[in-house]
Amino acid sequence: xxxxxxxxxxxxxxxxxxxVAYGPESPGPVSILHGRDQPVMPxxxxxxxxxxxxxxxxxxxxxxxxxxxxxYGWKRFLGRSPDSEFVARYRARFPFRIQGDDSGRLGAVVxxxxxxxxxxxxxxxxxxxxxxxxxxxxxxxDTVIAVPAHFNHAQRSAVIEAAAxxxxxxxxxxxxxxxxxxxxxxxxxxxxRLLVFDLGGGTFDAxxxxxxxxxxxxxxxxxxxFLGGIDFDRAxxxxxxxxxxxxxxxxxxxxxxxxQRLLNAAESAKRMLSAHECVDIRVPMIGMDRRGDSxxxxxxxxxxxxxxxxxxxxERAIGTVEEMMRESGFERQxxxxxxxxxxxxxxxxxxxxxxxxxxxxxxxxxxxxxxxxLGAAVFAxxxxxxDGAVLLDVLSVPIGAVLPGGQxxxxxPANTSLPAQRAIxxxxxxxxxxxxxxxxxxxxxxxxxxxxxxxLRVPSHMLPRGERFLxxxxxxxxxxxxxxxxxxxxxxxxxLEGAGAA
Ligand SMILES: Nc1ncnc2c1ncn2[C@@H]1O[C@H](COP(=O)(O)OP(=O)(O)OP(=O)(O)O)[C@@H](O)[C@H]1O
Ligand SMILES: [Mg+2]
Numbered sequence: 001x002x003x004x005x006x007x008x009x010x011x012x013x014x015x016x017x018x019x020v021a022y023g024p025e026s027p028g029p030v031s032i033l034h035g036r037d038q039p040v041m042p043x044x045x046x047x048x049x050x051x052x053x054x055x056x057x058x059x060x061x062x063x064x065x066x067x068x069x070x071x072y073g074w075k076r077f078l079g080r081s082p083d084s085e086f087v088a089r090y091r092a093r094f095p096f097r098i099q100g101d102d103s104g105r106l107g108a109v110v111x112x113x114x115x116x117x118x119x120x121x122x123x124x125x126x127x128x129x130x131x132x133x134x135x136x137x138x139x140x141x142d143t144v145i146a147v148p149a150h151f152n153h154a155q156r157s158a159v160i161e162a163a164a165x166x167x168x169x170x171x172x173x174x175x176x177x178x179x180x181x182x183x184x185x186x187x188x189x190x191x192x193r194l195l196v197f198d199l200g201g202g203t204f205d206a207x208x209x210x211x212x213x214x215x216x217x218x219x220x221x222x223x224x225x226f227l228g229g230i231d232f233d234r235a236x237x238x239x240x241x242x243x244x245x246x247x248x249x250x251x252x253x254x255x256x257x258x259x260q261r262l263l264n265a266a267e268s269a270k271r272m273l274s275a276h277e278c279v280d281i282r283v284p285m286i287g288m289d290r291r292g293d294s295x296x297x298x299x300x301x302x303x304x305x306x307x308x309x310x311x312x313x314x315e316r317a318i319g320t321v322e323e324m325m326r327e328s329g330f331e332r333q334x335x336x337x338x339x340x341x342x343x344x345x346x347x348x349x350x351x352x353x354x355x356x357x358x359x360x361x362x363x364x365x366x367x368x369x370x371x372x373x374l375g376a377a378v379f380a381x382x383x384x385x386x387d388g389a390v391l392l393d394v395l396s397v398p399i400g401a402v403l404p405g406g407q408x409x410x411x412x413p414a415n416t417s418l419p420a421q422r423a424i425x426x427x428x429x430x431x432x433x434x435x436x437x438x439x440x441x442x443x444x445x446x447x448x449x450x451x452x453x454x455x456l457r458v459p460s461h462m463l464p465r466g467e468r469f470l471x472x473x474x475x476x477x478x479x480x481x482x483x484x485x486x487x488x489x490x491x492x493x494x495x496l497e498g499a500g501a502a
Contacts, residue, residue: 003025005025006022007380008142008143009179009373009374010125011176013201013233013372014073014228015201033396041128041131043074044060045059045120047110063260069110070096079143079154080158082106088094096110105118118162122163122461129167142169143163143377145174146179146372148225149175149177149222149251153453156478157477172477174202174376175205175221176198177205177206178375181196181207182376182389184363184371191211193210193335193336194208195333197206197340197350197373199229199342204316205221205227206222206321208335216392218394219330220328220394224316224320234272235310237263241259248295248297250289262287265282265297266281303321321354340354340364341368379391392417394414394417395416395475397441398442404437410445411473412475419475419477421472422475423473431463433460434459436458437471438452438455464487464494472484481496483495
């Protein structure tokens, strides 16, 4: 039992962070409020004064006035290496500069220093801890944090490191769609196979689970690390910029503050268009015309145009679901229920396309803002209750090995049930230098953006002459990897050396 009996579930979202606590006396969950009486807090940190960072709602307000020192969208960069292809592709989309610090940790440049994104994550989590203490009048340390299902080992480690820095003890991580399913299945004692469609602010995951009583058995999962509401906002913003260029001969993209105001206007318009057919966007003073007069942007956006602009993004999400179903052998008639989580899933086009692709209207009654935090809290509580939820999970990102000859071998394919054991077999060899194999994780284990998990070395004196041997690998539920060398005469544990990003 945790020290004072309270446990916390945290949804560390790209755009918003939410937390739900369970206490020993209170039978129900308590949603932690984060100022402005909101159950969520923007995952935004203002570093305008680097010694006094501001987190949450006030920081979000500062996006408009100080875009170069207000850090948002950082979750998509957690656990990534500064020289990765991912960073090269996406860094230009942010007003602040993104680069590695002296020890190779990726972060945002503020003044003349790099603030690592893992530190930014720690500031957000620290704020959650402070809010929780303030609301419950006690300190809470034990937590379950939800992460995107497709997060790899390095991304998960970064979240755990950030939590430790914020004074939190991570009992375990849980995948976001699984947490949403837990919130859905809470006390329902259902028996059903569900698909969770989770399109949030920055990331997308689809997961199929089977629920039997209180057992949540994940069967398949697939996701994308750069697909979410922010991309929808940008698609609208790009349309507004094009309009300003054509009509007013002004390029707002050159001015970070104006671009940020357009992005905010785009986001509000997008939300309004989930409930209305048409919205008038108005952004005053976006620049000067040729006569030196100040120009206001006025643009009428209707739902049809919004859908045209963002259809390619929706199709990427639907395509990911279809691929996951194909890969795992499920068909739409195998699904009893489709549930949505994540704010961007509320868009009518998304709901329509889910219904077309899966043959049933999704269940839309989960509270999109807090369901993931609630599911994480349910799981945290179940660590302490023997009759609590039981979670059986799968590996979301495959793990493979590069063998001494240079060829790659898939060792743990996507959707392998966890925990799992596999062995790599070697024919008898008498190599004087021993044998080394590299272990990697990535959607395509031969692709350059794969992540290196480490190297296993078997020294030459251990190699049996002319006889087969095995390297056995155990992968735990928390993605901890353990390795052993096994021959007919001995079994020796191996150390995974030099883990880091490739
Ligand atoms: N009614 C709505 N219609 C369309 N989009 C919406 C609506 N409500 C919220 N959104 C969008 O949902 C996104 C935020 O969703 P959510 O809070 O689930 O994301 P997150 O948890 O921060 O991110 P992630 O889970 O991807 O890390 C924002 O882009 C927001 O604009
Ligand atoms: Mg989310």
